[in-house]
Amino acid sequence: MKVLVSVASRHGSTEEIATALAAAMRHHGAQVDVSAPEQVDEVDVYDVVVLGSAVYRSRWLRSAREFAERHASALRGRDVYLFSSGPVATGGRQVNTSYDACAVAERTGACEHRTFPGKLDPAVLGTGERMVVKMVGAPSGDFRDWDAIGAWGARIVARTEAGERDLDGVGSTSSRRGMHR
Ligand SMILES: Cc1cc2nc3c(=O)[nH]c(=O)nc-3n(C[C@H](O)[C@H](O)[C@H](O)COP(=O)(O)O)c2cc1C
Numbered sequence: 001m002k003v004l005v006s007v008a009s010r011h012g013s014t015e016e017i018a019t020a021l022a023a024a025m026r027h028h029g030a031q032v033d034v035s036a037p038e039q040v041d042e043v044d045v046y047d048v049v050v051l052g053s054a055v056y057r058s059r060w061l062r063s064a065r066e067f068a069e070r071h072a073s074a075l076r077g078r079d080v081y082l083f084s085s086g087p088v089a090t091g092g093r094q095v096n097t098s099y100d101a102c103a104v105a106e107r108t109g110a111c112e113h114r115t116f117p118g119k120l121d122p123a124v125l126g127t128g129e130r131m132v133v134k135m136v137g138a139p140s141g142d143f144r145d146w147d148a149i150g151a152w153g154a155r156i157v158a159r160t161e162a163g164e165r166d167l168d169g170v171g172s173t174s175s176r177r178g179m180h181r
Contacts (some may be wrong), residue, residue, distance in 0.1 A: 024153030
């Protein structure tokens with residue numbers, strides 16, 4: 001099974017999620033390439049494509065959105081898994097329902113969209129970013145859940161091997177919003 005993991009990251013924490021995801025999938029027997037969205041010329045050689053993006057001000061980063069547009073028709077013919085990395089403290093509430101992720105899911109016919117908590121390190125932020133973070137009162141820290149990330153990678157491999165395309169039985173466009181979690 002050939003897998004592409006491609007993610008858009010501004011400060012590197014989503015890239016590290018991609019690395020962990022790829023390691024988990026390799027551990028379960030997949031052959032995995034990790035490439036930045038703007039460096040991918042074609043996706044036809046892959047059985048599975050995992051596309052992720054950090055979320056900034058409720059939006060996916062441009063390179064991930066453009067990747068989905070550029071490869072939309074090829075992606076529709078393969079197993080596509082999406083993830084957003086962003087919320088730094090959910091407090092049990094849903095904080096990230098990026099409409100970009102919903103749009104990309106529709107466009108690519110993705111099997112699933114997951115949201116993983118991210119990381120906020122004020123030391124690497126620009127002045128404008130620090131102001132936004134202060135304004136919304138977002139807490140600093142590394143909230144990434146490595147176990148959940150690894151388990152998701154393992155599950156994608158297992159599902160693909162079993163030939164199960166639609167996780168949770170979601171196949172229709174209208175029901176796809178239900179898979180966002
Ligand atoms: C200026 C700014 C705006 C952000 N906006 C959101 C947001 O709207 N929703 C969200 O879930 N996370 C938001 N975050 C959190 C980031 O998505 C999180 O820090 C993520 O892990 C960053 O990934 P990266 O290091 O790959 O760029 C924001 C962070 C910053 C600094």
